[in-house]
Amino acid sequence: MAHEATHDTTGNTAQADRSARAVVLLTGPAYLWLTVTVLLPLVAMLYFSFLSEAPIAGRVGELTLEQYRAFFEHAFYLELILRSLRLGAEVTLFCFLLGFPCAYVLAKTIKGRWREALFLLVIIPFWSNALVRVFSWTMVLRGNGLLERAIETVFPGAGSLDLLFTYNAVVIGLVHSYLPYMILTCYISLQAIDDDLIAAARSLGASWLTILRRLILPLAMPGIVAGAVLIFVPVIGSFMEPRILGGRQGTFIGTIIEDQFTAVFNWPLGAALSFILLACVLVIFIPFTFAARRMSG
Template sequence: MTTTAARNRAILWLAGPAYLWLLATVLLPLAAMLYFSFLTVSPLSGTPEFTLAHYRTFFTQEVYLVNAGRSMMLGLHVTLLCLAFGYPAAWVLARVIKNRWREAMLLLVVLPFWSNGLVRTFSWTMVLTDYGLIGRALHAVWPGAPSIEIMNSYPAILVGLTHAYLPYVVLTCYVSLQGINPSLTEAARSLGASWGQVFLRVILPLSLPGIIAGAMLTFVPVMGSFMEPRILGGTQAIMLGTLIENQFTAAFNWPLGAALGFVMLGAVFLLMALFWPLIRRHVQGVAA
């Protein structure tokens, strides 16, 4: 039928260019990276042969395993910090603040997330020192205050990354908390549940999809972070992310960098596969 042919042509012309672009800039590059990760040398600099050596390197050399562990821990710590501070903030936004104020506050919380991350990381170098504006002011009003000089340390990386991803966690938790019908909590209360029970049995389970979504959207990019540790971490900066960056910008061992990248990507996909059923069941449960 000509109408079907015309329809198919329309779809092809509308969606084709964008997907060709994605193919050339994301999908083919990932395939090329996978191919490189199995080569002895980059095809640009020699005659490559097939090898598993780079993956073997990751699993046998201590420096990679240790730093992969450090990256995991960093992801875990930042995610937990973001949830601990972000979830209550999301709850306040969803249940205490009303109407136009809520909209304004939500915008204020989310705004930093979409502004320049590099600049925000840099701004922490102005704060985490005893000799800056904040340090001076703190010691002026409270002479015995503990030192806030934590630049070039692991805690500094934690602060910077928590600052970076907190808005996103607030947003995802807010969306699922706002979707909970308030009459459910009232019903639970009137049937004799304590506030603690209401939280554990009603609010927490219903907002779990938002928590998991926020956790994933924080954990994954934090694992791949290298700029924040480099600026804030000093000697504590070495993570799997910075090791990968190093292979591409300093050591120029692209096949090894590609293999390390795919190990990280594998961990990301594993995590998504693990959590996806949990989110999906909850999404369907809420919808039903």
């Protein structure tokens, strides 16, 4: 902008035109891609959720609120949504408790090549297929599996944990899958905190707890919120990990939605449940985001 001021008026318009064109050219493909791949399918699903049956192969669905009514008629759908929200909250909390200290150490304590090496360790799980990771957990968690044998070696007679096919197994698998998101987002915001600020706070006699509470946490809040959103949203809709690790206790709203699409072929109900879940997420996140912004800002 500063150098535009030196041009005359006509040159200025031409420049503006050119930069507008540049904006369209540079952002256009990305937005077009998003429109085609995200917006269109979502709109189609929203439309499906108001139909009596999926309009596939010459079948005609009528417009109806039937699918949404089904949700309110059966208490178990709400029960499963609450159960999934609880799972999302717990997994996010554990990811924060494990990921934040790790991100802090990476951002503030370790420097140089060690940091790169440790960072690599955080990212490595992303290189393997998610399904393979979950299946490997079944071998670790099963009765007399790797975990139990390891514990038995250290503490003979510790007894059986038998974690596989429990709610806890689902939490363990999901925390493992999503922990890197929390570490990465927290790392970015923690790294941006000026070390001098912390030094200044300490020189003014602030305790570690005060520094953490009044300085680091508020400044890192955007990263924490970003990590929480990135984890919470996919976890409440997750179906693969609950199915494989949860056994009898692995029924969540995500698995029921998946059933509607794959086993039952009731796409409209599956779509309606998905949008109800989306509404729940929005209701939770909008106030949360405002609160977080006030805290950090």
